Amino acid sequence: MLTILGRPDKKSAFCDRLTRRGFLQIGGAALGGLALTDILRLEAAAGVGQSHKAIINIYLPGGPSHIDMWDLKPEAPVEIRGEFRPISTNVPGIQICELFPKIAQMMDKFVIIRSLADSDGGHDGYQCMTGRKRSDRTPNGGWPSAGGWISRLAGSADKAVPPNLALMYQTGNRTWGEPETAGFLGPMHNPFNLVGRKAREKSEDMVLQGISLERLQDREQLRNAFDRFRGNVDVAARMASIDAYMTQALGILTTSKLGDALDLSKEDPRIVARYGKSDESFQRDGAPRMIENFCVARRLVEAGARYVALNYSRWDWHGADGMNYPMSRIEFPMLDQGLAALVTDLHERGLDKDVSVVLWGEFGRTPKINTSNSRDHWPRVNDAVLAGGGMRTGQVIGETNKFAEEAIKRPIKFQEVFATLYHKMGLDAHRDRVFDGGGTPRYPTDSDVEPIHELI
Numbered sequence: 123m124l125t126i127l128g129r130p131d132k133k134s135a136f137c138d139r140l141t142r143r144g145f146l147q148i149g150g151a152a153l154g155g156l157a158l159t160d161i162l163r164l165e166a167a168a169g170v171g172q173s174h175k176a177i178i179n180i181y182l183p184g185g186p187s188h189i190d191m192w193d194l195k196p197e198a199p200v201e202i203r204g205e206f207r208p209i210s211t212n213v214p215g216i217q218i219c220e221l222f223p224k225i226a227q228m229m230d231k232f233v234i235i236r237s238l239a240d241s242d243g244g245h246d247g248y249q250c251m252t253g254r255k256r257s258d259r260t261p262n263g264g265w266p267s268a269g270g271w272i273s274r275l276a277g278s279a280d281k282a283v284p285p286n287l288a289l290m291y292q293t294g295n296r297t298w299g300e301p302e303t304a305g306f307l308g309p310m311h312n313p314f315n316l317v318g319r320k321a322r323e324k325s326e327d328m329v330l331q332g333i334s335l336e337r338l339q340d341r342e343q344l345r346n347a348f349d350r351f352r353g354n355v356d357v358a359a360r361m362a363s364i365d366a367y368m369t370q371a372l373g374i375l376t377t378s379k380l381g382d383a384l385d386l387s388k389e390d391p392r393i394v395a396r397y398g399k400s401d402e403s404f405q406r407d408g409a410p411r412m413i414e415n416f417c418v419a420r421r422l423v424e425a426g427a428r429y430v431a432l433n434y435s436r437w438d439w440h441g442a443d444g445m446n447y448p449m450s451r452i453e454f455p456m457l458d459q460g461l462a463a464l465v466t467d468l469h470e471r472g473l474d475k476d477v478s479v480v481l482w483g484e485f486g487r488t489p490k491i492n493t494s495n496s497r498d499h500w501p502r503v504n505d506a507v508l509a510g511g512g513m514r515t516g517q518v519i520g521e522t523n524k525f526a527e528e529a530i531k532r533p534i535k536f537q538e539v540f541a542t543l544y545h546k547m548g549l550d551a552h553r554d555r556v557f558d559g560g561g562t563p564r565y566p567t568d569s570d571v572e573p574i575h576e577l578i
Contacts, residue, residue, distance in 0.1 A: 174279065174473065175547045176423040177511075178464070179268065179431040180416070180481040181250045181290075182457075183298035183408050184438030187487035187497050188505040189526040190450055191219050193236045195489075202489050202525050204497075205447050213516045221454035224462035230516035231465050231474070233508040233577060237520020237529035240536060241485040243501035245295060245438070250482055251302040251431060253540040253567065262559030263306030268540055269429040270304025271566045273311040275554050276547060280426025282379040287422055288313040289415045289432035294407025301431045306558040313431065316384060316422075317415075383425035386414060393417070396463035398456055408436020411453075413460035420467050423477055428547075437483055439496055446487075446496035465509045478511030478546050480539060489525040502528050506539060511546035513577040534574065540566065542573040 189195060194208040194217065208217035211229030218226055218234070225232060242248070242255040249255060251267045258265070266274070269286035278285045286304070290313075293299035304311035382388055394417055401411035412434065419430040435453060439445040461481060468474045486504040487497035503522055509515060521531035544551045544566050551566040551573075558564050 174423075174476045175276065176279075176427060176477045177268065177272065177429050177543050177547065178416075178419045178423065178477065178479045179250070179429070180419075180461075180479065181247050181298075181431065181433045182435065182437045182481065182483040183247060183293065183295070183433050184245065184436050184483065185485045185487060185499060186437040186483045186505075187446065187450070188236070188500075188503065189487060189489055189497070190446070191222070191454065192234045192505045192507065193522055193526050194219060195524060195526050198489075198525055201491050204491060206450070216516075216518055219454060221451065222458040224458045228462060228465065231469065231509055233513060233515050233517055233519060235506040235508070235519045235534050235539070235574075236503075236522055237531065237533050238482070238486075238504040238506050238536065238539070239502070239529040239533035241501035241504045243485055243499065244297075246297040246484060247300060247433065248297065248302060249484060249536050251300070253535075253537040261306055261562060261564060263308075264303065266305040266307045266311070267302035267313065267431075268543070268566075269301065269313050269431060270307045270311040271544070272429045272547060272549070273304065274307045274556060275549050275566070276428050278426070279428060280379070283383070283422070283426035284314045284380075285426075285428035286311060286313045287427045287430045288315040289317050289412075289419060289430065290315055291404070291409040291412075291433055292318050293404070293409055293433070293436075298408055298436075299433060306564065307556060317412075379425055380422075383421040383427075384418060386417065386421075389417065389421065393463075393467065396459070396466070398459040398463075405436035408438070409433040411435045411456060413456050416460045416464040417467070420464060420471075420473075420477075423473070424471070440487070440492060440494065440498045441496070442494055444494035444496050446491075446494075461507070461509075468510050474510045475512040476510075478513065478543050479509040480506060480543060481508075482506040482539075486526075489527050506534075508539070508542075508577070511543065513542070513546065517576065519574060519576055535571065537567045537571045538574055541571050542577050545573040545578065 189202075190204055190206055194206065195203050196208055197203070207220045209220045209223065209226055210217055211226040213229040216229055216234070218229070240255070242257065244256060246256065252265050253268065254265045269288070273286040276285065288301035290299050290301045301313040301315060303309070303313075386394055394414060397417050398413045400414045404410050415432050415434070419432055422430050434457075437453070439449045464479065465474075468477050468479070482504070485499055485501040488500045492498055503526065519532055520529055520534055522528060523530050541551045549566065551571070552569060555563045555565050
């Protein structure tokens with residue numbers, strides 16, 4: 123990918139002393155090409171939609187514990203029910219963990235899926251980004267991420283803001299930090315990842331040396347930086363010539379709209395305070411607890427993004443350190459505050475009908491607590507939380523057995539969740555097709571997958 127670094131700022135810098143604005147990255151996250159020019163060509167050919175429909179995809183790397191968060195079993199034996207009590211919510215009959223009191227008070231604005239039943243089982247965000255399993259047969263070019271499909275089918279809402287954005291930190295466990303590519307849809311629909319972390323041995327970022335965000339107005343220096351970039355890496359097949367579309371692409375860099383959306387100093391401090399204070403340190407091999415990025419995601423959507431994926435913290439606590447419950451007491455309240463603030467913001471700003479939110483991880487956790495007082499991997503059942511998008515909220519979808527071991531009512535697939543999100547975007551997952559590199563027509567979801575009817 124292509125990165126432009128801004129000035130260090132001791133007050134607002136991340137752990138490696140780069141500012142939030144300083145992580146602005148231009149181009150495909152994985153393929154290294156300048157995708158923006160191709161996006162502009164597509165817009166010129168197909169036109170640009172102007173609706174504010176969007177999706178915020180919040181990924182919790184590591185596998186959060188469904189039985190400790192959203193599907194508690196207070197009548198189960200102690201070795202299954204764990205240390206937390208359920209509390210009632212403002213929707214009669216729905217209970218969640220006691221450490222989520224803010225969400226409980228506004229449960230009518232959320233949906234809990236307790237029967238996500240097709241988790242792949244690996245420590246990998248791929249399924250949360252694409253809806254597909256790694257083991258699925260892959261078309262030429264690979265399966266697109268949800269953001270890739272939305273970029274291709276919905277297009278841009280604002281020429282100053284790419285449609286497919288990511289706030290995905292590069293993590294020690296590589297697969298926890300990947301928003302995934304647009305696959306056979308092409309690099310022009312890859313995510314523009316706005317945050318990052320240099321790899322320990324070799325950086326995957328291509329840095330425009332000598333050019334900061336504050337100096338973007340100097341077109342001559344910017345052109346020289348592009349020339350150096352092109353001389354250092356073979357991108358001839360991916361980077362278009364400097365033409366009218368490149369001029370538009372550079373215009374995006376020089377407009378303030380995207381930078382302003384990333385700059386929380388431009389937000390009402392009272393609104394930012396709702397989300398809580400971030401912890402900028404990386405959680406072992408996971409992401410940092412940048413809870414304020416929930417607010418940034420909302421700002422990006424308001425600025426014109428169609429899709430924003432982000433990774434938040436690290437949720438894998440089942441080792442010999444027995445940190446499941448101590449970490450839960452730290453993580454759950456922060457997530458409660460941040461997620462409640464995001465959904466409150468969407469409703470206050472009139473975005474709750476247009477902007478969908480999904481929060482989930484790659485699998486659930488073992489109902490039985492292990493010898494380290496923690497829970498191990500459990501792909502047989504998983505949970506997801508949804509909000510906004512004009513969905514029928516204030517309900518629970520699905521049910522597990524008395525020990526939360528498996529779905530016994532209304533099992534749901536990852537693809538069904540995405541089909542619902544696409545539907546709320548105004549996309550038809552069975553009609554909107556694109557041919558892959560081998561000439562086979564492909565759709566956002568499989569032909570037998572329907573949106574979740576309870577939410578439509």
